[in-house]
Amino acid sequence: MSKVLTTNQLRRIPRYLSYLRTLSASNVSYVSCQQIAKSLSLNEEQVRKDIALVSKVNGVPNKGRNIEILIKDIESTLGIDNVNNAILVGVGSLGTALLNYKGFLNYGLQIIGAFDKDINLVGKTINGIMVYDINEVDLVLKKLKAPIGIITVPSNNANEVANLLVKAGIEAIWNFAPTQINVSDDVIVTNIDMAANLATLSHKLYLKHRKIEKENM
Amino acid sequence: MSKVLTTNQLRRIPRYLSYLRTLSASNVSYVSCQQIAKSLSLNEEQVRKDIALVSKVNGVPNKGRNIEILIKDIESTLGIDNVNNAILVGVGSLGTALLNYKGFLNYGLQIIGAFDKDINLVGKTINGIMVYDINEVDLVLKKLKAPIGIITVPSNNANEVANLLVKAGIEAIWNFAPTQINVSDDVIVTNIDMAANLATLSHKLYLKHRKIEKENM
Secondary structure, eight states: OOOOOOHHHHHHHHHHHHHHHHHHHTTOOEEOHHHHHHHTTOOHHHHHHHHHHHOOOOOBTTTBEEHHHHHHHHHHHHTOSSOEEEEEEOOSHHHHHHHHOOOGGGGTEEEEEEEESOTTTTTOEETTEEEEEGGGHHHHHHHHOOSEEEEOSOHHHHHHHHHHHHHTTOOEEEEOSSSOOOOOTTSEEEEOOHHHHHHHHHHHHHHHHHHHHHHTO | OOOOOOHHHHHHHHHHHHHHHHHHHTTOOEEOHHHHHHHTTOOHHHHHHHHHHHOOOOOBTTTBEEHHHHHHHHHHHHTOSSOEEEEEEOOSHHHHHHHHOOOGGGGTEEEEEEEESOTTTTTOEETTEEEEEGGGHHHHHHHHOOSEEEEOSOHHHHHHHHHHHHHTTOOEEEEOSSSOOOOOTTSEEEEOOHHHHHHHHHHHHHHHHHHHHHHTO
């Protein structure tokens, strides 16, 4: 199914998938939209619409939807029924953490190679993933054939690395560097900004403490 | 300075900080707003306004702003000039990756304890951080005194864990579980949804490949 999903649907649908997989792991076979909505604190009508969008199979009266079918339908809608290969550039602290993280495969992503400019890291493996010299990215990507590039370099190098990746044939960039990346429009870029997220949390906490201090003065 | 920053300011200002720290590490002493804007691909006028908001110290003609002062002013504005202690609940693959990540301290966050329900993990240390029994969170938090709780449990347990943390005195929750968390309004919650982010990337890539297939038919 080749549907274009909205940002909000792309936020909710992976949540259904995560929940359904948890049920499946507990040997539950059927679930109703009502149950999904309740467990995930979502509006039931919204869940019904989303599920109708991703799956054409009807529910069984008094039982609900078949969970295994629903999981397959969601994976197919998200485009993660086939695993996407990815490479990662920047084997620092964050890069190493992501190379060691085993949860990406649940969302159809497999990191098959890493790159760094630090010659002391090149040739090592982390969690079974080989670290290559970033200067050889062109050559290595010809062999590895990964459409996705994960960027975990410092912000001042991020765009330079993105340009290298695009030149080497990368089609989509998952950017963890806290900066904007400018590449040609046909390259897909999504950003995950942990620093901004954490700054928001710290700032709100700071304001809360200031307010409490003032109230106690 | 107790300013309330907007979401967009909270997205940009940590980027300045990251960039300024990189310059500082390279022994650069001064930077202009023009340079910051250019390096981060941002609008110069916007950068000027943001910098004026966080720092009252004027630039030196032909040199720009003193980088060390600017870094201190930004840290103070964000509320990360003092380190915030945090605890983490859910020592699975993502939790372990975050416990091993050394970058949080750059944004004023220090994880000082971890919790899990798995008795085989309790008593172990990861990157020097002790894992405690989640059933003892009340008791342990009385000693640890951390205002921030990081949640990395599966989505179906996330709200239950959030309730436990709030009951034990946690003031702010950084939620990595792909689900909504409902707690009382005086608790600060920010979400980072890696699954939704990755699903967006995979879905766009999938649509792109479908389009190319159709064009070649």
